[in-house]
Each structure stands twice: as C-alpha cells, then as structure tokens.
Amino acid sequence: MKIQKTEFSIPEDILIEVLKEFPVKSLLRLRCVCKQWLSIIDDTLFVSVHRARSYSRPGGVSFLINVETGETTNLFSFHPEPCSPPPRYIFTKEGHGLSQTTAPVEGLVAFCNKIWNPSTRKIINLPPLPNKFPIKKPQYLLGFNRSSNEYKVLAIFRVKGGIKRCVSKVLTLGSNSWREADYLGHRGLYSNFCMTSCCFNDILYIYPYCTGSLIVFDLGTEKSRLIPFPLTKEFGIHCQLHEVRGNLVVYMSKSKFIWKLEDEKSGRWTKENIIFPRNWKLNSPNWSCHYPYYFLYNLHSVPELKNRLRSVHHCSKLS
Structure with a gap:
C-alpha cells in the first residue's frame, strides 16, 4: 500500500505569534529549520515585535546591580520574577559606580567601552x-x-x-x-x-x-x-533623562517634579509635579522624611508617571 505524502503549512501570522514567545537563543537555533522561519526571524519588524513582547514575558526583563570592591566594580544582572535564579556575573570594570552606563537602547546596553546584549549575554568590546x-x-x-x-x-x-x-x-x-x-x-x-x-x-x-x-x-x-x-538648582549630578510618549522628560532623584520638553525648536519646557501615594511612607519603617532616589521605566504618559512610579528605593540600601 502506497503512503500518500501530505504537506501542512502553518499560517504565517500564527507562526509569528508562536515564535515571539521564544527567547533569543532559541530563535537563533530555529533559524535553521527552513527558509520561511529564517526570513521571519531576521525581519526587522519581527525583531521589534519580539523585543516588545520580552518586556512582559517572564524572564524577559533584566535588572542591573553593581557591587563595589576596592578599586573595581562588579556588574551583575538578575530577573525580578519570584523564584528567579541568583544574580548572574557580567564583568568587572575599573573605578566605582555606573556613571558610564547608559540606559538600554533597543535591547543593548553600553558599559564604558563595551556593549552588552542581555538576551544572548554576549559582550562586544569597542575598538580603541x-x-x-x-x-x-x-x-x-x-x-x-x-x-x-x-x-x-x-x-x-x-x-x-x-x-x-x-x-x-x-x-x-x-x-x-x-x-x-x-x-x-x-x-x-x-x-x-x-x-x-x-x-x-x-x-x-x-x-x-x-x-x-x-x-x-x-x-x-x-x-x-x-x-x-531648565535653569533650576535642583538639577545636579543625579539628573536623569527619560522618554514619555515621544517627549523628553528630565527629572532628578529626590525631586518633587519633572520637566517635559514640549517644543524642541523653541526649547520650551513645562513643569509637572510628582505625586507620591500617602501610604508609601506608612508601609515602610525605613522610609526617610526626604524624597528617595528613584528610577523610572516603562512609563507612557505623565499621568501614569504620577501614579505608577515603580522601583522606588533608597540608593543607600543598594550596597
């Protein structure tokens, strides 16, 4: 009896939904399955979709911590999910602090003269x-x-x-x-x-x-x-830049407000107050009477900025 071969093709939109759930290392291996998968995975639009999904997928977001020992700083990464593995060592750099560490840009992070890919854990050394x-x-x-x-x-x-x-x-x-x-x-x-x-x-x-x-x-x-x-004495060494809904936002740790660049050509800025929930102070015995150092991420609007300030902590506790 002759067995008849049948071909089964997965619709591309369903295939994209499945592939975007895989971590980067798995995707690199799946490129070898067939030409169609290779074309999808290498497409710049899929790369953007996969990166956006990684922000909400378990294990897709990494946090950085630095541990200073003598004249060097050891960098580690860890995932904030419950039951996540211990922090993973990245590398050691000379000097103290993370003053030469830039914010993540499309999935990559710059450390001094190195570029780190958190997804593949690879480090690229820049030429001298x-x-x-x-x-x-x-x-x-x-x-x-x-x-x-x-x-x-x-x-x-x-x-x-x-x-x-x-x-x-x-x-x-x-x-x-x-x-x-x-x-x-x-x-x-x-x-x-x-x-x-x-x-x-x-x-x-x-x-x-x-x-x-x-x-x-x-x-x-x-x-x-x-x-x-913005000419204000508030802006000093802890001033930070952030993007909110296509606008540049400037804020300073321990400050009660932010500045938003409304018009880049004219240099017009607007000032927005930051409102902290009242119960934050009551729930933490270590809460200082001063405003804490804080970091903003994944924010999309100024109202959300007022109500969803996350990852708030004292830098003095991060030793």
Missing part, C-alpha cells in the same frame, strides 16, 4: 579610539537609528596635552573604524561631564553636568546642536 594625544576618561553613548536600522556609538572625550579640548567620534556597530562627529558641547567639561543620555526617534539626547544646555545629536546626519536646559 584613534588619537595622537592621550585621551582622558572617554564617555561612550549608545544610540539606534531606525531609518538605517543601525546601532551607533558616540564617544566624547577630553584630550590631554597642548590645548585642552573635547573631541567626539562616532562608530557604527559592526564596523571597526571611528569617524569624526560634529560636537557643539562645552570645552571646559568636568571629567565626569556626561552623566546620562536618552535615545528615541533617531535622536541621542545628552546631559552634560553643570553646563546649562542639552546636547541633541542626530544619529542620521551625525550633527549635534544645543538646546537650553
């Missing part, structure tokens, strides 16, 4: 910066250009010897060469001048400490310009 003079404390800022689907790294550093000046270079991730970048920042910057950055809509926003201006770096044209910063 070319310069005929000694370089002092370079700052590496990661951005993503959706128009070209490219990750770019902007390096800003001070040059020792001769005339003290700041130089900037840009690198497309995957290439091995740095090129000149337009930089309009202040020449007399502090050694730890760049405390925070934020990237969205193909723009890298950079906060240089104590300069009174915000650097706006276009990842497409690789040109920069300055916009005025």
Whole structure:
C-alpha cells in the first residue's frame, strides 16, 4: 500500500505569534529549520515585535546591580520574577559606580567601552579610539537609528596635552573604524561631564553636568546642536533623562517634579509635579522624611508617571 505524502503549512501570522514567545537563543537555533522561519526571524519588524513582547514575558526583563570592591566594580544582572535564579556575573570594570552606563537602547546596553546584549549575554568590546594625544576618561553613548536600522556609538572625550579640548567620534556597530562627529558641547567639561543620555526617534539626547544646555545629536546626519536646559538648582549630578510618549522628560532623584520638553525648536519646557501615594511612607519603617532616589521605566504618559512610579528605593540600601 502506497503512503500518500501530505504537506501542512502553518499560517504565517500564527507562526509569528508562536515564535515571539521564544527567547533569543532559541530563535537563533530555529533559524535553521527552513527558509520561511529564517526570513521571519531576521525581519526587522519581527525583531521589534519580539523585543516588545520580552518586556512582559517572564524572564524577559533584566535588572542591573553593581557591587563595589576596592578599586573595581562588579556588574551583575538578575530577573525580578519570584523564584528567579541568583544574580548572574557580567564583568568587572575599573573605578566605582555606573556613571558610564547608559540606559538600554533597543535591547543593548553600553558599559564604558563595551556593549552588552542581555538576551544572548554576549559582550562586544569597542575598538580603541584613534588619537595622537592621550585621551582622558572617554564617555561612550549608545544610540539606534531606525531609518538605517543601525546601532551607533558616540564617544566624547577630553584630550590631554597642548590645548585642552573635547573631541567626539562616532562608530557604527559592526564596523571597526571611528569617524569624526560634529560636537557643539562645552570645552571646559568636568571629567565626569556626561552623566546620562536618552535615545528615541533617531535622536541621542545628552546631559552634560553643570553646563546649562542639552546636547541633541542626530544619529542620521551625525550633527549635534544645543538646546537650553531648565535653569533650576535642583538639577545636579543625579539628573536623569527619560522618554514619555515621544517627549523628553528630565527629572532628578529626590525631586518633587519633572520637566517635559514640549517644543524642541523653541526649547520650551513645562513643569509637572510628582505625586507620591500617602501610604508609601506608612508601609515602610525605613522610609526617610526626604524624597528617595528613584528610577523610572516603562512609563507612557505623565499621568501614569504620577501614579505608577515603580522601583522606588533608597540608593543607600543598594550596597
């Protein structure tokens, strides 16, 4: 008796729904199943859908902690879900703190001269910066250009010897060469001048400490310009940048308000108050009378910002 072969094809929309539930390492292996799966997994739209799903999938979100020992800082990652495994060691860097750690950009994180992929746990070492003079404390800022689907790294550093000046270079991730970048920042910057950055809509926003201006770096044209910063004594070393519904938001840990950039061309900012729930103080015996250091993530609107401030804690307890 002759057995008749039948072909069964899974509809592509159902296949996408199934594949987006797999972690990255499994997807890399599933690329070998057939050409259709390879085409789906490598598609930039699927990559975006999979990344968005990972934020709500168990094990899809990683938190970072740093443990300082002597003159070095050990970096670890862990998942916030119940019964999650112990923190996983990433690497050790010289110096203290995470002042040179940028916010995640499209699934990647920059640590000094390294790029870390939390999904694959791989670390990429950036090529050395070319310069005929000694370089002092370079700052590496990661951005993503959706128009070209490219990750770019902007390096800003001070040059020792001769005339003290700041130089900037840009690198497309995957290439091995740095090129000149337009930089309009202040020449007399502090050694730890760049405390925070934020990237969205193909723009890298950079906060240089104590300069009174915000650097706006276009990842497409690789040109920069300055916009005025809100003049307030509240903004200091703990100032942070964040994106809320397509607008840049500036806030400072231990502050009672945020500033939102309403119009980038005119440099117009609006001030919004942060309202903390009253029962937070009652539920914690260690709650200080002062506002705590806090971190914002996954926020979509200013009303939500007022009501859903999560991951609130004292930095002094994170030793």
